[in-house]
Amino acid sequence: MYANYQELYMKKLTLIISCLLIASQSFAQLPNAKTTGRVTIKGTVIDFDTKEPLEYATVVVKPLNGDPITGDITNSKGHFNIEITPGNYDISIEFISFKPYELKNVAIVKSLNLGVIELAINAEALDEVEIVAEKSTVEIRLDKKIYNVGKDMTVKGGTASDVLDNVPSVTVDVDGTVSLRGSENVRILINGKPSSMVGLSGTDALRQLPADAIEKVEVITSPSARYEAEGTGGILNIVLRKGKAQGFNASVTATAGIPDNLGGSVNLNYRIKKFNFFTNTAYSYTNSPGNSYNNATYFNEFDEISSYRNEKTDYDRSGGRFNTRLGLEYFLTDKSSLTGTFYYRESDRNNISTNYTSEFDASKLLTRKSIRINDKDDVNKNIEYSLNYTHDFNDSGHNLSFDFQYNNDDENEFTFITDYDTYPSFLERNPERTTTVESDSEFTLKGDYVLPIGENAQFEAGFNLNLNEIDSDFLVQDYDPDSGDFINNPDFTNSLVFEQNIYAFYTQYGSKINKFSYLLGLRSETTDRSIQLLGDNTDNQKTWTELFPTVNVGIEFSETESLTVGYNRRLRRPRHFYLNPFETRTSETTIRKGNINLDPTYTGSFDIGYLKRWSKFTLNSSVYYSHSTNNIEWIQTEETRDVNGLPTIVIVRSPVNLSTQDRYGFEFTANYNPFKWWKLSQSFNFFRATTEGDYEGVNYDADNISWFTRFNSTVTLPGEIDWQTRAMYMGPSQNAQTKRLGIVSINLAFSKDLLKEKATISFNVSDLLNSRKRISETTTETTFSEGEFQYRQRQFLLNFTYRFNQKKKRERSQGNDGDGGEEMF
Structure with missing residues (x-):
């Protein structure tokens, strides 16, 4: 995990430094940029979710003929503008914690406007950065749904029972009994395993586990063979928080x-x-x-x-x-x-x-x-x-x-x-x-x-x-x-x-x-x-x-x-x-x-x-x-x-x-x-x-x-x-x-x-x-x-x-x- 953490940031840091050097070189050569045969690549990079511009996104343009790599960094409005000679290029646009945008083997013979490019959040990259997540999301997997607790104000100061009562498909009745799609026979796991945190009486134990300790809840209505067979209604896996940041x-x-x-x-x-x-x-x-x-x-x-x-x-x-x-x-x-x-x-x-x-x-x-x-x-x-x-x-x-x-x-x-x-x-x-x-x-x-x-x-x-x-x-x-x-x-x-x-x-x-x-x-x-x-x-x-x-x-x-x-x-x-x-x-x-x-x-x-x-x-x-x-x-x-x-x-x-x-x-x-x-x-x-x-x-x-x-x-x-x-x-x-x-x-x-x-x-x-x-x-x-x-x-x-x-x-x-x-x- 530590190696992945280093690799992620070294990669991003290298890209940023490279593009800064490239940009500096481009500006230094600006007087000659109007040389006959030069064309431009431009566009705007925004956040897919908020539609707001992404400043400091790195744009890398790699010639396929072996010439030096060129690129740019987006400004405060998300704009970039790069001058190149006509040819075939690989183009990539990256920003920390977002999924990269890539175009392979693009033939550029005249100036190209890529328009508005939307980058989406990369959940796997976010796992490498300690961020206090505020949004509550549900990720869809082939065999489960993952409810990220996020910023749910109604469970602040509450317990695991309060968290579960806010998860889609789940209800908690007045006795504290947990049901999944109306079935009370649901298997509750902690970090993927049976646990004393659920205890002799799952109802009472869930009322004692603080909501603040929970990172996410996995709702597994069609469990794969990896999961134990207990629970005819399905499985609820409570994943507890564990910090990762340096x-x-x-x-x-x-x-x-x-x-x-x-x-x-x-x-x-x-x-x-x-x-x-x-x-x-x-x-x-x-x-x-x-x-x-x-x-x-x-x-x-x-x-x-x-x-x-x-x-x-x-x-x-x-x-x-x-x-x-x-x-x-x-x-x-x-x-x-x-x-x-x-x-x-x-x-x-x-x-x-x-x-x-x-x-x-x-x-x-x-x-x-x-x-x-x-x-x-x-x-x-x-x-x-x-x-x-x-x-x-x-x-x-x-x-x-x-x-x-x-x-x-x-x-x-x-x-x-x-x-x-x-x-x-x-x-x-x-x-x-x-x-x-x-x-x-x-x-x-x-x-x-x-x-x-x-x-x-x-x-x-x-x-x-x-x-x-x-x-x-x-x-x-x-x-x-x-x-x-x-x-x-x-x-x-x-x-x-x-x-x-x-x-x-x-x-x-x-x-x-x-x-x-x-x-x-x-x-x-x-x-x-x-x-x-x-x-x-x-x-x-x-x-x-x-x-x-x-x-x-x-x-x-x-x-x-x-x-x-x-x-x-x-x-x-x-x-x-x-x-x-x-x-x-x-x-x-x-x-x-x-x-x-x-x-x-x-x-x-x-x-x-x-x-x-x-x-x-x-x-x-x-x-x-x-x-x-x-x-x-x-x-x-x-x-x-x-x-x-x-x-x-x-x-x-x-x-x-x-x-x-x-x-x-x-x-x-x-x-x-x-x-x-x-x-x-x-x-x-x-x-x-x-x-x-x-x-x-x-x-x-x-x-x-x-x-x-x-x-x-x-x-x-x-x-x-x-x-x-x-x-x-x-x-x-x-x-x-x-x-x-x-x-x-x-x-x-x-x-x-x-x-x-x-x-x-x-x-x-x-x-x-x-x-x-x-x-x-x-x-x-x-x-x-x-x-x-x-x-x-x-x-x-x-x-x-x-x-x-x-x-x-x-x-x-x-x-x-x-x-x-x-x-x-």
Whole structure:
């Protein structure tokens, strides 16, 4: 990388110096320039995106007869003018970080005006320069889309969940569950690998990873064989920032918000000779109040109302979290490097949920009121070590890499539960306490080999070894008034040891023939899964081997129009909390538990994508279809249990391999830049899921049609104040038992650069209308319930960033903003 860095700038510096000397010589000979037979070459060089002139672009004119090279440098208006003798020439125009413009073997017999020449940004060259990117773009590749986080003011001071919720094709619901094209089974990777940064619970971990640490998100809807087969909906790969620039550069960020959100972060890197040190460190304290309610109506065997129960819960979540990521890159030679990374995260959170319950008879007369308080302390520690070795055999892409990673995630939860009646009389019940101790250790070793064949073909092969063990102890203790001590409750206490080892091999071959590209791959994965429960002597072990083919093809009709087609087969392995049959204790009448007998879901998917760019407008669209077997669904059943000495209907939700499912839909993202100061983007995703399945004599067939859309507007106001508005609407959806209403959410943000662009201050409002709530209705044979859940209330954030020795690239008003470039292979 260091060699490439030097090569890039030495090349540019040589061109500039050469052209300066050429220009000086030309001016020195100016009196003789009118010699008979001399002709001129002239033109204007501008930025393709901004349409502004490029000053100091180098123009090189090389005679093919061996005469000395001549050239010029553009002036402040982008103009150049060169005098030559008639003949055949190669002409090239270059500017740092832009793609060169070349004309080969041009016969010039008279003066030539090349007119306006537009140079486009070269993303690969930009990788060699440390620039604080401000624009958010989506690059189109044959097997993925890359969302560069860029200058997205609405996520300043936020988390990885906020970033993902702004990525096209992705939604994050009020629980924090991430969906890709409406499918919740999406595999989330960090820097291309499973990581403790996602942790035991991906939802909570993503809310702890700072947005400022993220460079880009890769949306992989048609994964090639290089990627693991997990995730039937696709893959989201979060790529973290790693500085590359020479010397020292850094940025410091401070955040303050209401409800309480206080924090700061530091991003820095220091590169000298063969070493590059980089880090991202952050601390924050947050308070996230939320609320929910669930009103249930119960029916008897004659389909008559027998009773009502209304539950309301207030959530008070607060706590601090500390994240640090340290990395050291050592350049062994010009062709090989070794990178070591250490990641540590610690959080200490307190979550108090207060459940208010009111019970009524069939005539809606109040019969009982009670309060149940869960006071939970949650301490989480994550440690991750990773080591990467990369060797480039040459500059054409022939390389070999190995990745080693070990991570450990320890999570300790202690909950104290109090329960008492307030009507018809006050009655305080014995308290209860629960303790959960979970430890997740994971070892990963992978290798990838890439061999270019000729100029347009490439062969790849690799392996992946993943060893994962999770120990989970769940202890429930009831207070014994006679002894004054807490004693274990064996009905709910359990211990689970989950082991899952995956052995994978893959190979793929790709080629580009004129405008046509293809990438064919095959992956084999063997899974060994073992589950041991406390007091369970049964053999809960399964082993299976599956093949996963992938096909991706593309056609470039022109530089502005392309079509891609993809097919892949993938699976969804049940995670350990889906398998653990322990029951939640937040409510005594609404319970969730796992299912130890779950099998994987298998899915085959097709995807057709179309991209078209105009001068100010870009359209990126796709149509997709998938068929799943052994589909995992959460179903709801009722049981009659003894609750506080009374027979009570308890609602139990658990996952089962319920059905087959056919899912299809279409999506598009449109970007329009009507003016230099105004950018608009709109994304829309429509999908339909048809589910067919029966469980224990109950039919759960369902036909769910839903959609979501996202609108984004960025306006530059007078005084160079940027104003961003982001609105999202998630349409209603349903399955066999539950209907969910639509959700609307609006975010606002304002940003201003200060101190000669060394600093930026921004203010944003998340969920302006305080409307980000899940409202649902559930119907079974004996109950009808309606509920509402809001994880986090409206939030106001003020963010300040100061940069040290970092160049800043201003936003470009461009016709393909939101798309970037496309790479077919």
